[in-house]
Every structure is written in structure tokens, then in C-alpha cells.
Amino acid sequence: MTTLRAVPKAVRLLCCGIFFNAVVSFTFIYLFVWLTGPRGLTVAQAGLISGIGGVGLVAGNFTGGWFGDVYGHRRALLAGAALSGSALCVVALLPTAALYVVLPLAQYAAGVVRAATSALIAVGVPEGARRQGFAVMRFASNAGFTIGPPLGALAAARFSYDWLFVADGVGTLLFAAYAARVLPGRGAGRPAVPRATGGPGLAAELKARPAVLVLLAAIVCVDLVYRQQYCTLPVFLGDHGFDARAYGWLLAINGGVILCLELPAAHALRRHAPLPVIGAGLVLVGLGYAALVPGASPGAAVALMVSLTLGEILYKTTATAYVADQAPAHAQGRFQSLYAGASISGQVLAPPLGGALYAAAPGLLWPLCAGLAVLAGVVVLGAGRLPGRGPAADTGPSLETGSPRRAAAG
Template sequence: MNMLRGVPRTVRLLALGAFLNAVVSFTFVYLFVYLVGPRGLTVTQAGVISGVGGIGLVAGNFTGGWFGDRLGHRRALLTGACVSGASLVVLPALPVAALYAVLPVAQYAAGVVRAANAALVAVSVSGGGRRQSFALTRFAANGGFAIGPPLGALIAARFSYDWLFVADGVGTLLFAAYAARILPARGSAHSAPAHDPDAPGVWRELRARPAVLVLLAAIVVVDLVYRQQYSTLPVFLADHGHSTQLYGWLLAINGGVILCLELPAAHVLRRRAPLGLVGAGLLLVGLGYALLIPGAGVLFAAAMMLSLTLGEILYKTPATAYVADQAPGHAQGRFQSLYAGASISGQVLAPPLGAAVYASAPALLWPLCALLAVGAGAAVLAARRLPGRGERRQVAAEEPPIETGSPERAPAG
């Protein structure tokens, strides 16, 4: 397939692993229901446990690259997957008090896996082909998540919620075994790099690339806005007389459009300047929420989700690849970790902040979301003029490299 030209075999195998792992990553979709149902906790207790687990996930994303840069990205991924999988397998047998510790550990380890996986893609591809490689892994993960929640609901209905955690844990352990098989242990960029005491620190490297700092800040802002679709949006629709079915159809639009368009878009736009695409994508996210200002009609809601999804397609893959292309070799994992943490920060920030605004001034929420996203997009567009490694060289490099063949021959990037 021409769209996958230049995507190394290592990345294709990692994408397959990401798909299989995403299929069984359904437990945290049903975590709150499990805690207040079979576990018999109060809503407040379940909220605290879920919130602490979410903080663990964000922390794992932010710090996972540090382990990879020092110990090797392969080792970080395998360790994180084993810790996460083992924690989930034993979780149903643990007392409630232990959940306050074990769930954050499992989520932290899952965050480390996410950061390590992104770093592995980055070091497996030379600069020109990263956009398509990241698009493929996102496509695979989204495909797995499309299957996972319905499968989880079936398991919970036919067996019990406990089996959800066992299945997720066993699947994560199998993913670790699969990754150990496809990723070479020695003699590759996946192994621990030689430590250079004279190498600049990550903050010094970031200060030399101010456009990356602007991008990371913009991603934190837009993720806070983007994830309102999972918290305040369903409440807004219900308050305007719409059923849960409409919300389900909106999420189906999001998943379907991404699966159909993300890979072709990455291929068609591979020569376009990344920050320009990211900025345009953030503006589309802002436009999407602006469409809710007139009201909550079905057409407004559908147009909002379509604009939001097209914006996601435009900004997420180019932003990930841009950070990887800007990263120095000795800090690739930490750069990816910073992006991974920024790109999931809304999971912790969006529900409480969005709910607070909606509770106090419902009519203010969507204009504020639109303004924040548009401001983030404008900042990224303006960052194209900032000094750094530069976009011009990067755009010229977007011609995909020749297929590298076996995982053992994957370039360092």
C-alpha cells in the first residue's frame, strides 16, 4: 500500500501489538461502574480512586521517557507492560483499601508503556517517515478501542466485571511477550543508549527549541478543551432533551472518520509544514465548540463532532512527529514523554474544570472552549517564526525513506 511506504517493519509490528493491546484495554472504561457496583463503594470513593488512577496515568506518560533514555525504550515498555498486566490480574482479589495504591501503579505503568511505545516508533524511523508511522500506530490503537468497549460489555454481561480486569491483565502480559519477541534486545536504538555526561539536559534542549515549548503548552490547552466531549458534552446534550443514543452516534462519527481518513490524510499531507497543520487542526477544534453556541440541535452537534474530529486528524499525528523530529537523539524518550503527558493531561483537567464552568455559567462553557482552542492554534501558527531546528528542513525530509526491512536493521532516527 502506497500510504505505508517508508513505514519500517518494526513500526508495523508495533502497530499490530498496539491494536491487540487496545482490544483488551477496556477495564478503565468500566472502572467507575465496577467500583460503585460490584465493589459497593460510594460515588465519592469511586471518584477519588478513579481520579488518583488518572493522575498516575498522566504521571507515567510524563516520566516514562526518562526510563527509556537511560535504560532503553524496549526495557521501559516491557517493564511497564508487565507491571500493569500483573496489577490488573490480581486486582479483583484485592481488598478495597489496596485499590488506592494498586490502581495508580497500574495506570502509571500503562502511561510508561504509552510513552515508550511512542519513543520506539520515533527511533525506528528516520525523520522523513515519522508522520506516516505515527498515523499507523494511532490508526491501529483507535481500531482496537473501537472493538474493546463492546467486547468488555459482553464479558461483563456474560461473566462478571472481575473478568474484565483479568482479561485486560492477561492481554497486557501477552503484549509484553509479543513486544519482547519483535524488538531486538541488543545492538539497536531500542537498547539503552550510552550515557554521555556532557550531553545537554532536556530543559536546555527545549529552550533551544522554543517552538516545541509553545506546541506543548498549546497541546495541554487544547486537550483540556478536546476532552470536554467525554465529560460535559453528554451532560449538555441530556440537559437539552437528547438521549444517550445521540451521544453514542456522535462518538461513532468521531471513531469512524478517524479510521477512514487519518492514514490517507497523513499520506496526502506528508509534505506540508507540520506546525501549519497543527495550528489549523487546533482552529478546527475551536470551530467545533463554537458550533454549539447557537444551541444543542442534532445538526449543530453532528457538525461540532465532525469539525472536532477533522481537527484531531490534522493536529495529533503531525504534532507527535514534529516533537520526535525536533528531539536530540539522547533525549528522544523524554521529548516523547513530554508530548505524551501533554496530550493526555485533559483526562485529569477536563472533567473538574469543565464541570465547574458548566455548573456556574452553562452558557460560558462553549465560547470559552472555542476561545482557548483558537488561541492555542494561533500560538502554534505564530511559533513557525521562532528559532530552532526549523520547519524548512523538516518539510524537505518528509519524503518517506526506503523500507528498512527487519527490526534489527531499524535506523536510530
């Protein structure tokens, strides 16, 4: 409750919408099954469409913040959700050739929504409470993701996979309507800072904050490692006699621990310097994969998931808040876009790179994953010594995304 009280009401209401949107956002989980099953595509065709969609999602994350900085984060969220929802509603009716365009477009719009949501949290929560704000956002998203996939499976079994896209699309449009109602609208269409007086460019701002650049590079490396749990890990477990139920229980451990511990951890660590917390989290991700180096066993699999989850709790919320605190007011959205894109880059990089290494030299995958994540953590631990500016201090856009306000005003 203390964590919730530190978060403004408008942000709490937005997180309620994030929860609902996460519940209905189950199509990407079943996309490959739908493409190779009801749509009758080959595995290669399904892989190509899914891969292009992943590129669209990452591109949307990287560019969504720019739209918000120029046109307003609220407007970027609403436009992205409207486009994504509308596209998903008609996906099941489209010919196969159109899927190569419409699915990536829907994913791109979803990436814009993700970046805009992070930027809205960043500008809506006063500095000093942003870790709690992002923890509440992640709690809402993870809680929705815990409920959504089983509901999607029931809907697919009772009706058809086609209806999953309709439900996701309608739900996304409802989220847009809800966000339009709960997010303050005054000034939402204007840039946070006029473009002519917006301050130095993005490259100059990043050059002045080398620790942010180091962190972004580390996040790309660790996300490549982190997302092996969704591609090569189930293959590895299957090759060692574990069935799908064992993998499902491992993912349940991840979701359960996050829901129980992330909010209390954000509150308990709120006064600790961010980079040591982030670095420790990245090291824990690496140590988790190191548990698989001796071989596959139930104990090693559980140790992996517990360490991976604890590392995720430490680094994801703290890193998002750190980037927000470091961002200048006129580039808050672009800083959040850079982090959002880095934090999801593994969705594109992990399957091909991890799969190729596992096929060529399976014994090298887990040692390399462990070493890469630990090295990234050590580099982040040392990044605090780099010169650079402190967090953007006393002014910034409000949740209305057009009105400057004192950060302490909350």
C-alpha cells in the first residue's frame, strides 16, 4: 500500500488499463500455432511472419517516444492503441499475403503504445518515486499476463483461434477508450517542449550521460540472455526428458515470485543507488543460467528460474526508472524509447542466435549466457564512476504531456 500511495492517482488508473490490456494481449503467444495450424502455413512461412512482426515491435518501441516528445505521449498512446486494435480485429479475415504487412503494422503500433506508456509513467510520477511507479506498472502487466494465456487457450478451444485476434483487437480499442478518459487531456497534443527550443539533440544528451549508454548496451546483452528462457530453454529441457508441464511450472514460478516480491522490493530499495541494484540484478541473471552448466535436473531448473526472476525484479524496474530520472524533459519519450527498445531486443535476437549456437555447440550456450550477463552486470556496477549529469531535476512535463510542472509537486 505504501508503494501505491507514492504513485499519483492518474498513473494508478492507467495501470488498471494496462492490466486489462495485458489480459487480452494473448495473440502473440498463439500466433505461431495459428499460422501453422488453422492458416496452414509452413513453419518457414510462420517463422518469417513472426520474425517480421518482432522487428515491427522493436521498431515501435524505439520510435514511439519520439512521437510522444513531439505530439504528446497521451496522443501517441491513443493513436498506437487505435491502430493496433483495428488491425488485430481484421487479421483473421485477411489473405496470407496481407499478413506480411498487417501483423508487423499491428506489432509496430503495439511497440509505440509500450514506449508511450513508459513515458507517461516517467512524466506522471515525481522523481524519487519512479521506481515505485514502474513497479506498479510491471505488477499490473505481469498480473494480466498471468491471467491472459489460460483465458486465450479456453477461448481457442471453445471457439477458434480466429476469435483470439478479435478479442485482442476489441480489448485494445477499449483500452484506448479507457485511457482517453482517465488520462488528463489538457495540452495532450502539444510537445512537452517546443521543438525550436527543445535543447540539445538526443545524441548530445546521451553523450553527456555515458552511464546511460553503458546501461543500454548492457540491457541489450542481458535481454539476449534473458529471453533464452522462451526459445532454447524449453528445447534444452525437452532434450533432457522434461515435458511441457515442467516448463509451464517453471514459468509459473517466475510469475508468482514477481507478483509477490516486485512491489515490496521496489519500496525497500527505493533509497539505494540505482546502478548497483541494476548490476546485481544482471549478475543474478547470469548466475541463474550458470546453474544449467553442469546439466539438466529439477533442482538446476528451479535454481535457474529463481535466480533469473530475482535478477529481473532488481534490474527491470530500477533500470527503467534510472533512464527516466536521467532524461531531460524535452527528450523523456526518446530516452524511454531507447530503453524500451533495448529491453525487448532479445525478442528478435535471442531465437536465431541462441538457436544457432545450441544447434552447433549445445554445451557452450549456457556458459556463454552466464558469462555475458555477469560481464554486463560488472560493467554496470562500474558505470557509476563515469562522468555525466545527474538526473533531470526540477521541471518536466506533467501527465497531461504538455504542461511543465515541478517534479516535487507530485
